[in-house]
Amino acid sequence: MRRLAWLACLVTLAASVPQPGYAQNLILTESEISAALSHGPWPPPGKNDPSNRMSGNSAAISLGRKLFFSSKLSADGTLSCASCHQPDNGFTDGLPQAMGHARGDRNTQSLFNQKHQRWFGWDGRNDNLWAQSLRPIVRSDEMALPVADLGTALSGTNFSDPYSRLFGPAHSHTKEQNLVNVGKLLAAYVETLETGKTPFDRFRDALESGDMVSAATYPEAAQRGFRIFAGKGKCNFCHTGPLFSNGEFHDAGVPYFVTADRVDEGRHGGIKSLMRSPFTLDGPYSDDLNKTGAWKTRQLVRSHNNFGTFRVPGLRNVELTAPYMHNGSLATLEDVVHHYSSIDLERLHADGELILQPLGLTESESGDLTTFLQSLTETEN
Ligand code: HEC
Ligand code: HEC
Structure with missing residues (x-):
């Protein structure tokens, strides 16, 4: 009143x-x-991500930042996250569709204000930031690194000591666990990008x-x-x-045809991926035993309405x-x-x-x- x-x-x-x-x-x-x-105040209060125990950890943020700018995470050593998410370009690349090891179908999203998001990717195929951050490393049209090579990438002198201090040595983990750990480090850095x-x-x-x-x-x-x-x-x-x-x-x-005979399913495909992913808030790699927010993912049902959204x-x-x-x-x-x-x-x-x-x-x-x-x-x- x-x-x-x-x-x-x-x-x-x-x-x-x-x-x-x-x-x-x-x-x-x-x-x-x-x-x-109603469009403020800015910034809204932010808290650390309970599903990522590296969230807000300064050593993890600093290593995450180094990994973000390192081309060691790509198959042929030519691409880093920053190749597409360029700091001087609003963390995008200025291209209509991203160009990694192959041309993608989608526009590179900016990485500002991720801390306040609920779903990630244009289609929301991930329900947390670390899962979204590990995805480009292994995707064939992005950085295309075979998961098996990640241990080698991490053994570079710049990375291995700080990585071991945070997680223990890379060779003591499974390939998948190392991938998740790297996703969590990258996410800890990306979270700090706020407008x-x-x-x-x-x-x-x-x-x-x-x-x-x-x-x-x-x-x-x-x-x-x-x-x-x-x-x-x-x-x-x-x-x-x-x-x-x-x-x-x-x-x-916005038209959702990629070519005359192929469509981008949008959210419809996003829900499909999310339901199959081991890297969700409900999955074994989340650090949050309370599973905060996982109910929203559990509740998802794919319907025709999701098509092309x-x-x-x-x-x-x-x-x-x-x-x-x-x-x-x-x-x-x-x-x-x-x-x-x-x-x-x-x-x-x-x-x-x-x-x-x-x-x-x-x-x-x-x-x-x-x-x-x-x-x-x-x-x-
Ligand atoms: C080849 C270009 C390219 C590279 C390299 C790349 N990205 Fe992306 N990024 C994209 C595109 C395209 C999207 C949109 C993805 C989609 O919706 O399918 C995206 C989306 C994202 C998002 C989701 C943003 C949001 O608002 O939901 C995050 C987070 C992200 N990238 C982090 C990274 C990290 C971390 C790396 C390095 C490991 C990386 N990206 C490497 C092109 C790239
Ligand atoms: C029904 C919900 C809805 C309404 C209403 C709406 N938008 Fe959007 N807007 C979206 C969606 C969804 C996208 C992304 C669409 C896509 O990529 O296919 C979008 C994209 C955009 C973008 C592009 C942002 C980017 O990073 O690519 C801008 C700018 C924008 N809208 C401004 C507006 C303005 C201005 C209006 C009012 C005239 C408006 N929108 C009304 C849902 C909406």
């Missing part, structure tokens, strides 16, 4: 007080301000604390863009909360991670906005996505929505 009264007061203030010295104004209504508040505050966060925090002068410095075009995002665009139906993602799987009208991407730093969508088919944020503005309803194959309708945005509305999306990029101040 107090919050509502406070908001009402804010809105009255915003409407009535001119902001001397500021070219901008606060144009959002009370309900739009509530919607803005910083954005202009939108500063706007949101100013609204929450009642600092109207700061709030009014957030550009009006971005505010108009947010109005579309949370209003007629219904974008925040799926792009919710501090991450701008509900973490679940939807069909956003993909995980809703978070939108923080989205400006840095072009091209877009699971298949990298849209080159720029302008193209994404155009996609939603003129969405082809015939292309929506999963049932229940009736929320999406062609928005028919004008040129200036499209520009505003793009400006809002760009304001989700971290900046120094």
Whole structure:
């Protein structure tokens, strides 16, 4: 109640007080301000991953970081995780589809903010970060390392001592256990990659604390863009909360044909892999005896509705991670906005996505929505 009264007061203030010295104004209504508040605060509290006993361990993070940048984990010594997840490129590669030992079908995902995720991969084929992190090492189209060679890779002078201190010597474990251990080290590092505050966060925090002068410095075009995002665009139906993602799987009208006769099953295939995987929260390699979160995986049932659905991407730093969508088919944020503005309803194959309708945005509305999306990029101040 107090919050509502406070908001009402804010809105009255915003409407009535001119902001001397500021070219901008606060144009959002009370309900739009509530919607803005729901996308923060940032960052949300994070805790260590109970399924990974290396989570938050500084020696593991440091070794995980070295492994991430090391090409020793690939079959021919030419690829590292950072070949595709490039730090200067928002931890992506700028390509429509990833290029490892062979071309993949999918766009390389960014590695920011993994700590707050529930499912991993575009299709959610893993329910934890260490399983997702060990996968590329052995996949034939990514780093293609035979599992048997992992012991040799670890015996390099840089790795063997710190590895032994954390897990005991590599030769005392099975091949599969070494693979899991490496996944856990990589995950301990990847978890530390978190985006910083954005202009939108500063706007949101100013609204929450009642600092109207700061709030009014957030550009009006971005505010108009947010109005579309949370209003007629219904974008925040799926792009919710501090991450701008509900973490679940939807069909956003992106074609799921890989070639004329082959489709990307999306979540349908993801659930199939998850059910067969030994590397789940419910499996023998999880360090969490309480099996926190495993019930959600146990409950999964594959249905026709999962076909061609993909995980809703978070939108923080989205400006840095072009091209877009699971298949990298849209080159720029302008193209994404155009996609939603003129969405082809015939292309929506999963049932229940009736929320999406062609928005028919004008040129200036499209520009505003793009400006809002760009304001989700971290900046120094
Ligand atoms: C050949 C390029 C390539 C390499 C090398 C690569 N990745 Fe990826 N990565 C991808 C692609 C493509 C995806 C999306 C996978 C999918 O949905 O099928 C991805 C997804 C991920 C995700 C899931 C992100 C999310 O939001 O769910 C994580 C975590 C990840 N990679 C970590 C790693 C680690 C750790 C390594 C090194 C061991 C690595 N990757 C090596 C291309 C690559
Ligand atoms: C029904 C849920 C839903 C709604 C509503 C929705 N999106 Fe999405 N969005 C998704 C999904 C799912 C994807 C990934 C689709 C794919 O790759 O096939 C996506 C992808 C994106 C991407 C690309 C991100 C990346 O990293 O590739 C952007 C940007 C985006 N949406 C912005 C918006 C905007 C702006 C709106 C409103 C006009 C909107 N979305 C409405 C579910 C939704």
